[in-house]
Amino acid sequence: MIKCMVYPLRRALSSTPGSLRPLQPPNYSLGPSPCRPFTQNSQLLLISQATPRPQLPFLTPPSGRLILRQRGHQWQLSRLLTTERKQYIKEQLWLAGRYTVAVYTGVFLLMLMAFGIQNELLERQFPTPREWTWISRMNYRNAKSQEDPEANGTGLVDWASTGNMYRLLIRRLEDPAKDGHGLSEQDDGGIYVAGVGKTGADLENKSYAWKQGYYEALMGAARAAEHLDGWVKDDTRNTAFPPEVIIGPSNPRPKPVPPGAMSPPLEENCSPAFEAPETYYMRILTARGFTTKQKLHAALAYADWLDFKRLPESAEEVYRWGLDIATLAAPSNSPLVDHSAGVIRADATNVSSNLLQATTSLAIHYARNSNISSALPILLSVLRARRSLPPAPPPALRSEDAEDEAPSSYLSTILSLVRSVIIAPSYPPPPPSGDEPPFRSSSELCEEAGVMTYIGEVLFASASYNEGLSWTREAVDLAEERFADVKTDKDGRTRCQECLDVGLGNWKTMVVKLANNERKEQQGRKPGWLERGTQHSSEERWMQEEKVIDDRIRRVREILNAKRLANSKDGNGSTLLFG
Numbered sequence: 001m002i003k004c005m006v007y008p009l010r011r012a013l014s015s016t017p018g019s020l021r022p023l024q025p026p027n028y029s030l031g032p033s034p035c036r037p038f039t040q041n042s043q044l045l046l047i048s049q050a051t052p053r054p055q056l057p058f059l060t061p062p063s064g065r066l067i068l069r070q071r072g073h074q075w076q077l078s079r080l081l082t083t084e085r086k087q088y089i090k091e092q093l094w095l096a097g098r099y100t101v102a103v104y105t106g107v108f109l110l111m112l113m114a115f116g117i118q119n120e121l122l123e124r125q126f127p128t129p130r131e132w133t134w135i136s137r138m139n140y141r142n143a144k145s146q147e148d149p150e151a152n153g154t155g156l157v158d159w160a161s162t163g164n165m166y167r168l169l170i171r172r173l174e175d176p177a178k179d180g181h182g183l184s185e186q187d188d189g190g191i192y193v194a195g196v197g198k199t200g201a202d203l204e205n206k207s208y209a210w211k212q213g214y215y216e217a218l219m220g221a222a223r224a225a226e227h228l229d230g231w232v233k234d235d236t237r238n239t240a241f242p243p244e245v246i247i248g249p250s251n252p253r254p255k256p257v258p259p260g261a262m263s264p265p266l267e268e269n270c271s272p273a274f275e276a277p278e279t280y281y282m283r284i285l286t287a288r289g290f291t292t293k294q295k296l297h298a299a300l301a302y303a304d305w306l307d308f309k310r311l312p313e314s315a316e317e318v319y320r321w322g323l324d325i326a327t328l329a330a331p332s333n334s335p336l337v338d339h340s341a342g343v344i345r346a347d348a349t350n351v352s353s354n355l356l357q358a359t360t361s362l363a364i365h366y367a368r369n370s371n372i373s374s375a376l377p378i379l380l381s382v383l384r385a386r387r388s389l390p391p392a393p394p395p396a397l398r399s400e401d402a403e404d405e406a407p408s409s410y411l412s413t414i415l416s417l418v419r420s421v422i423i424a425p426s427y428p429p430p431p432p433s434g435d436e437p438p439f440r441s442s443s444e445l446c447e448e449a450g451v452m453t454y455i456g457e458v459l460f461a462s463a464s465y466n467e468g469l470s471w472t473r474e475a476v477d478l479a480e481e482r483f484a485d486v487k488t489d490k491d492g493r494t495r496c497q498e499c500l501d502v503g504l505g506n507w508k509t510m511v512v513k514l515a516n517n518e519r520k521e522q523q524g525r526k527p528g529w530l531e532r533g534t535q536h537s538s539e540e541r542w543m544q545e546e547k548v549i550d551d552r553i554r555r556v557r558e559i560l561n562a563k564r565l566a567n568s569k570d571g572n573g574s575t576l577l578f579g
Contacts, residue, residue, distance in 0.1 A: 120424070125151065127427050129209035136179050139169040140213060143220060160231070160240035163224030163274050169217045170280075174201070182206065186288060200287025209427045215284065215294050219301070222280040226305055231273035234265035240273040241265050277305055285321070292329040293434040296322050296354050300361050312369045319362045326354035329435045341374065344381040351385045354434035360451065367454070372462050379455050386448045392439035442485050443492025449479040449499045453506065460510055469510050476503040480556065500556050508549050515542035 081089075119141060126144040128137040143165035145151045146158060172178045182205045203211050230243040239262060244255045248267020257264050284290060284298035299322030306315035320339070327337055329352070336348040336355060342362045344351060363378035438444050452475035460468025476499075482488055483496035 124425060127425070129207070129213045129427060131207065131210060132179050132213065133172070136169055136172045139165050139172070140217065143169065143217075147220060147223070157227075159224050159227040160273065163221060163228055166217050166221035166224055167274075170214075170221060173214050173217065198283070200283045200285070200290075203287055203289025206289065208430050211289055212430070215290060218280045218284050219298065221275075222277045222298075222301065225274050225277040225280065226308075228274040229277070232265065232270035233273040234269055235271055236269050237262065237265070239265075241270075246270060278302065281305075291430075291433045292325060292354055293431070295325050296358060296434070299325060300358070303361070303365065307365060307368065312365075315365060316362075319358075319365050323355075323358040323362060326352065326358040326434075329433075330355055331435060342378050344378075344385045346381075346384065348385065350437045351389075352435050353432075353438045356382055356385060356438075356447075357434075360454075364454065367458055367461075372458055376455070376458050376462070379451055379458065383448065383451045383455065386440070386444065386451065389438060389440040389444065392441035441492075442482050442488040443495065445482045446479060446488065446492045446495040446499060449475045449482065449503070450495065452478065453499055453503045456503075457506055460506075465510070465514060469507070469514075472503055472507050472510060476500065476507060476552070479503060480552075504549065504553050504556065508546070508553075511542055511546050511549060515546070518542070 119138065122141040122145055123137075126141050128140050132140075143162050146162045146165070149155045149157055172180075174180045174183060176183060184202045184205070186199070186202050203214070206214075228240065231240050232243060232246060233240050241264065244251065245257050245264040246267050247254050247264050248270075250267060254264060281298050281302040285295055285302075299318055303315045303318035303322065306312075306318060320342075323337065323339070323342065327339075330336055330350065331352070332348070332350040334348075335345065336351060337344055337359065342359055344355070344359055359378055360382050363375045363382065366372070366375035366378070452471055456468045456471030456475060458468075459471060462468075479496045479499040483493055483500065488496065
C-alpha cells in the first residue's frame with residue numbers, strides 16, 4: 001500500500017511542467033556580478049549580511065595609520081602604498097610638475113622682458129653704435145649707468161666694477177676678431193712708451209659712431225683709473241680694496257674695514273687694481289682719427305689729474321700740449337697765440353672755441369699754483385677775444401621747426417608715440433669740432449661771465465680788493481641776465497647756473513673777508529672822536545652789502561628752483577682760489 005502511495009507522488013512530480021520547477025536558486029541576480037576585491041573594506045561589507053565569499057583581513061591595510069605587528073619575534077611594517085594611493089601620488093606629482101614648469105617659465109619670461117625693457121631704456125639714455133656687437137653695447141650701457149649715481153639708483157659709484165666694464169669693452173673694441181675689424185696700428189707692431197704702454201691706433205677707417213663710442217670708453221676708463229689710484233686687488237679673491245686697509249709692512253697701521261665688508265687683504269697677495277690714468281689718456285692723444293675737441297678734452301683732463309697729484313710742471317706741459325693741438329687746428333694762418341706767455345694776440349682773428357678753452361684752462365692752472373702774474377694777462381686776452389667774436393646771426397626757421405609748429409592731429413600724435421616706442425632712435429649726430437670761431441650768442445655770454453668771475457678772483461687774491469669785487473658783481477649780473485634770457489640754450493643755462501653759483505659764493509666770501517679785515521684794523525687802534533661815525537658807517541656798509549648778497553642768493557634760488565646754491569650762502573662755491 002505504501003508503494004502504491006509513493007509511486008503516484010513521483011509520477012506527479014515528474015509530470016510537473018517545466019515552468020513550475022525552478023532551474024536556478026532563488027535570490028540570484030541575472031545581471032553582471034559586481035567586482036568585490038579582497039583588499040577593500042567598504043561600508044557594505046560591514047553592514048550587509050554574511051556572504052559565502054570569504055574575507056581576508058591579512059590583505060587589508062590599515063587606513064591612515066601605521067601598524068606594527070610582531071610575528072616570529074620580528075616587527076613587520078604594514079603596506080604604505082596601495083594601488084590607489086600610488087595612483088593618487090602619481091597624479092599629484094604630475095600636477096605639481098606642471099605647475100612648477102609653468103611658474104618658472106612665466107618668471108623666466110618676465111625677467112627676460114624686464115631685461116629687454118631695461119636695456120631699451122638705457123639705449124635711449126646712452127646710445128651705442130649700431131655696428132658694435134650686442135655684448136659690447138650692453139657693457140657700454142651698464143658702465144655708463146653705473147657711473148651715473150642718479151641712473152643706478154644708489155647714489156654711489158662702484159668704480160671697481162665700472163672700470164672693469166670699461167676695460168672689457170676696450171679689449172673687445174681693439175680685438176680684430178670681435179669689434180675691432182679694420183683697426184690698424186700706426187706703425188708695425190704699434191708703439192710702446194715706458195710707463196704708459198701702448199699708444200693710440202689708426203681710426204681713420206672707422207665711422208664717427210664707432211670712434212665716439214671708443215672715445216667715451218677710453219675716457220670712462222681714465223676716470224675710473226683716477227678714482228682707483230692706489231687701490232689694490234686681492235688676487236686670491238679678485239676683489240679691490242683701498243690702500244689704507246692693507247695688512248703689510250707698507251701700512252703699519254691699517255684702518256678697519258666697514259661692518260659687513262670682506263676681511264682686509266695681505267700685502268703679499270695684492271697687485272694694482274687698475275692701470276694708471278695716463279694709459280688711456282695717451283691712447284687718445286696719440287691716436288689718429290679723433291677730432292680736435294676730443295683730443296683737447298683728453299689733454300685737459302690729463303693735465304687736471306696731474307694738478308691734483310701736485311705735479312705742476314708736468315701739468316703745465318700737458319696744458320701747453322693741448323694749446324698746441326688747438327692752435328694747429330685753427331683755420332687762421334697768422335699766429336694767434338704768444339706761446340711763451342699763452343696770451344691771445346690782440347690782432348688775432350677767427351679764434352676758435354678750442355683755443356679759447358685751452359688758454360682759459362692754462363690761466364686757471366697758473367692761478368691755482370699762485371702764478372697770478374701769468375694768469376691775469378691770459379684771462380684778459382681771452383675776455384678781449386670773446387668780446388670781439390662776430391654776433392650771432394638771426395635764427396632761421398628750419399623745415400623741421402615749421403613742421404613741429406604746425407598743428408598735429410590726435411592720430412598723428414599717437415602714431416608718433418608708438419613709432420618712438422617701437423623704433424629705436426638713431427645715433428646722435430656729431431657735435432661741432434670746435435675748430436671754427438663761435439658766435440657771440442647768449443650761451444657764449446655765459447662763458448664770458450665765467451671768465452669775468454675768474455678775473456675777479458685773481459684780482460682779489462692779488463690784494464686789488466675793490467677791482468676784484470667790482471668784476472665779481474658784473475659777472476653775477478651778466479650771468480643772471482643771460483640765464484633769464486629765453487634765447488639761451490640748455491648748455492648755456494647750465495654754464496650760467498655754474499657761474500651764478502661760483503660768483504655769488506665769491507662775492508659773499510669777499511664781503512665777509514673785507515668786513516673782518518676792517519673790523520680788525522679798527523680794533524687795533526683807538527678811533528678819535530671825529531672817526532666814530534665813519535667806523536659805524538663802514539660797518540653798516542658791509543652789513544648792507546651782505547644783506548644784498550643774501551637777497552640775490554634767495555632770488556636766484558627761486559629762479560633756479562634747485563638746491564645747488566645751498567652751499568653758496570656759506571661762501572663755498574668757488575673752485576679757483578677760494579675753494
